[in-house]
Amino acid sequence: MDTVIDAHNISKVYNPETIPVYAVNNVHLHLKKGEFTALVGPSGSGKTTLLNLIGGLDKPDEGNILINGIDITKLSANDLIDFRLHNIGFVFQSFNLIPVLTAKENVEFIMQLQRINKKQRDERIKQLFKEIDLEDKLNERPSKLSGGQQQRVAVARALASKPKFILADEPTANLDSKSASNLLDIMDKLNREENITFLFSTHDQRVIDRARRVITLVDGRIVSDTAEVSTKHEDADMKH
Amino acid sequence: MRSMVIILSIAVGLFAGIAVLALYKGMMKSRVRTLIYAEAGHLQIHDSNFKKDYDPRYVIINGSKIIKEIASAPGVLLAAPRSITQGMLATTTGSAGVQINGVIPELEYAVSQLKRKIVEGAKFNSAKKNEVLIGKKLADKMKLKLRSKLVLTFTDSSGTIVSGAFRVAGIFQSDNAPLDEKNVYVDIKDLNALLSISYAFHEIVILLDRDEDVSSIQDNLRRRYPGLLIESWREISPETDLLVKTTNQYSYIIMIIIMIALAFGIINTMLMAIIERTREIGMMLALGINRLRLFTLILLETIFLTLAGTPIGILAAWLIINYYNKKGLNLSGLGEEMMSSFGFGMIIYPEFPIDKLAGVLIIVIATAIISCLFPALRALMLQPVVALRR
Ligand SMILES: Nc1ncnc2c1ncn2[C@@H]1O[C@H](COP(=O)(O)OP(=O)(O)OP(=O)(O)O)[C@@H](O)[C@H]1O
Numbered sequence: 200m201d202t203v204i205d206a207h208n209i210s211k212v213y214n215p216e217t218i219p220v221y222a223v224n225n226v227h228l229h230l231k232k233g234e235f236t237a238l239v240g241p242s243g244s245g246k247t248t249l250l251n252l253i254g255g256l257d258k259p260d261e262g263n264i265l266i267n268g269i270d271i272t273k274l275s276a277n278d279l280i281d282f283r284l285h286n287i288g289f290v291f292q293s294f295n296l297i298p299v300l301t302a303k304e305n306v307e308f309i310m311q312l313q314r315i316n317k318k319q320r321d322e323r324i325k326q327l328f329k330e331i332d333l334e335d336k337l338n339e340r341p342s343k344l345s346g347g348q349q350q351r352v353a354v355a356r357a358l359a360s361k362p363k364f365i366l367a368d369e370p371t372a373n374l375d376s377k378s379a380s381n382l383l384d385i386m387d388k389l390n391r392e393e394n395i396t397f398l399f400s401t402h403d404q405r406v407i408d409r410a411r412r413v414i415t416l417v418d419g420r421i422v423s424d425t426a427e428v429s430t431k432h433e434d435a436d437m438k439h
Numbered sequence: 440m441r442s443m444v445i446i447l448s449i450a451v452g453l454f455a456g457i458a459v460l461a462l463y464k465g466m467m468k469s470r471v472r473t474l475i476y477a478e479a480g481h482l483q484i485h486d487s488n489f490k491k492d493y494d495p496r497y498v499i500i501n502g503s504k505i506i507k508e509i510a511s512a513p514g515v516l517l518a519a520p521r522s523i524t525q526g527m528l529a530t531t532t533g534s535a536g537v538q539i540n541g542v543i544p545e546l547e548y549a550v551s552q553l554k555r556k557i558v559e560g561a562k563f564n565s566a567k568k569n570e571v572l573i574g575k576k577l578a579d580k581m582k583l584k585l586r587s588k589l590v591l592t593f594t595d596s597s598g599t600i601v602s603g604a605f606r607v608a609g610i611f612q613s614d615n616a617p618l619d620e621k622n623v624y625v626d627i628k629d630l631n632a633l634l635s636i637s638y639a640f641h642e643i644v645i646l647l648d649r650d651e652d653v654s655s656i657q658d659n660l661r662r663r664y665p666g667l668l669i670e671s672w673r674e675i676s677p678e679t680d681l682l683v684k685t686t687n688q689y690s691y692i693i694m695i696i697i698m699i700a701l702a703f704g705i706i707n708t709m710l711m712a713i714i715e716r717t718r719e720i721g722m723m724l725a726l727g728i729n730r731l732r733l734f735t736l737i738l739l740e741t742i743f744l745t746l747a748g749t750p751i752g753i754l755a756a757w758l759i760i761n762y763y764n765k766k767g768l769n770l771s772g773l774g775e776e777m778m779s780s781f782g783f784g785m786i787i788y789p790e791f792p793i794d795k796l797a798g799v800l801i802i803v804i805a806t807a808i809i810s811c812l813f814p815a816l817r818a819l820m821l822q823p824v825v826a827l828r829r
């Protein structure tokens with residue numbers, strides 16, 4: 200399988216002069232196309248920081264991050280903005296949508312930035328809203344949508360740019376359990392049917408249970424990774 | 440809500456700017472109007488030596504013939520003669536230096552509105568001799584009343600000192616207090632007899648049909664009467680000309696002050712807008728909107744709001760100015776004394792400064808754009824990671 204994310208030995212230190220906080224400490228992370236991975240860990244363990252580094256929103260103090268073979272730590276600020284636009288989809292915990300735009304316009308906006316023509320945009324919007332099951336809310340403003348519906352629109356927007364993978368920082372944190380499981384259903388379906396790669400952080404055990412790979416962070420270090428366990432199993436199997 | 444604040448502040452700024460210009464334009468126009476129709480006329484003719492020291496010897500040679508020619512020339516409304524001398528007005532209690540104007544009453548009433556300015560007493564009574572009209576300011580200063588007697592003393596055309604006793608027939612008051620204090624009017628026959636200049640005179644005041652003809656008719660007259668001094672109101676009252684010009688500049692300075700206030704308003708509102716939208720902007724930056732595009736977006740928003748506010752401001756200004764242009768705006772609240780000492784009337788008719796509209800528009804829009812640059816730049820400095828964590 201293709202490698203999408205290949206992070207080597209990355210570290211991020213806050214306040215290096217005063218009381219240094221190793222928000223991310225010497226992390227190696229390898230993600231393949233089509234993975235459905237949860238990033239878990241106690242509050243302050245560095246989940247957001249790690250996602251920001253991988254998403255190119257922040258620069259690591261050490262290490263390299265290769266996305267589809269391109270080292271994003273070496274890109275200029277402007278190139279990085281462009282890289283994000285074309286390669287990475289984001290879903291944030293809250294406040295994902297632009298309040299003055301309708302649901303449709305929020306999704307269309309990202310494609311306009313990519314200079315995709317009107318006809319293609321319309322087709323894609325139709326298809327995306329079908330996937331998130333919100334075809335009837337196309338022209339509603341975010342304030343008229345429930346939290347769960349807003350997050351589904353955010354997933355549609357993240358998908359609109361046809362990114363290499365989608366990063367979601369606690370996408371269900373502000374949702375009730377029904378909306379949360381609904382959102383997970385959609386993400387799960389997209390992953391299974393269209394092989395979309397997801398990396399999401401969460402505190403919620405029910406969400407963790409749906410992940411096919413779980414990476415646990417504590418104090419900025421990876422303390423467990425189910426993929427490694429399974430790889431070891433595979434290794435073990437091979438020996439038999 | 441915030442958009443309304445910006446739209447309204449643009450509208451108010453524009454309105455204030457236009458209103459100030461309209462008021463100035465109205466004041467200047469009325470000052471020039473007063474100068475032309477109540478004081479100096481469009482053009483004045485003197486002997487070229489007369490104005491040096493107002494020596495009564497220097498009458499206009501062939502005056503009666505010239506005044507007839509001018510009065511019938513095309514574009515000329517009327518031409519009135521004046522005999523003029525500088526002299527001393529004395530009463531039993533004191534004296535004051537004055538300019539004595541000998542006028543043909545009926546012509547003078549038409550050329551400088553003298554009759555209309557009379558506030559006490561009456562116009563000249565043709566049956567009586569040695570009547571004088573004096574200004575209110577002078578009457579108050581010299582404690583003169585109607586029917587009071589006074590003595591005017593001056594040198595005649597041969598340099599001999601002469602004096603005559605006059606009786607106050609009327610007291611006039613114009614919009615120009617300094618002039619009221621310095622000028623007295625007598626019948627030209629009475630003055631000419633004392634000056635011994637028979638039917639001659641020193642000044643021809645000309646009113647034209649149209650203001651625009653001043654310089655062309657002035658040129659014609661200069662060609663026709665090369666020996667005479669022919670001046671337009673601008674030359675007769677250079678201070679008024681200067682006033683009109685400096686007021687033009689002042690009005691721009693006031694505009695700029697208003698615009699600075701407007702700019703602070705916009706900067707404030709836009710900064711608030713950006714602080715409120717920090718997360719939104721951070722999110723857009725994270726998604727990959729480039730900074731130039733974001734900057735353009737914020738700029739466009741301000742321009743859009745400015746353009747929305749502009750017609751409101753112009754329309755409001757137009758309506759209110761037109762209302763007062765018809766009704767007149769009473770500025771006596773500013774102090775009658777002050778206004779008349781500058782030669783301004785109490786009622787101003789503000790006029791929509793259509794000629795300056797483009798300039799005002801450019802200033803307002805430029806102000807709006809410049810004042811949103813700073814907030815826009817601040818938005819560009821936002822780091823998405825920091826903005827999103829808020
Ligand atoms: N801008 C910053 N300056 C200083 N310290 C920071 C900054 N951002 C994060 N940290 C610190 O880095 C560490 C990791 O924070 P991070 O937000 O990545 O954790 P998290 O796992 O996402 O936590 P949570 O579950 O609460 O979202 C924490 O100790 C936090 O206090």
Ligand SMILES: [Mg+2]
Nearest residue numbers: 246247248368
């Ligand atoms: Mg976090």
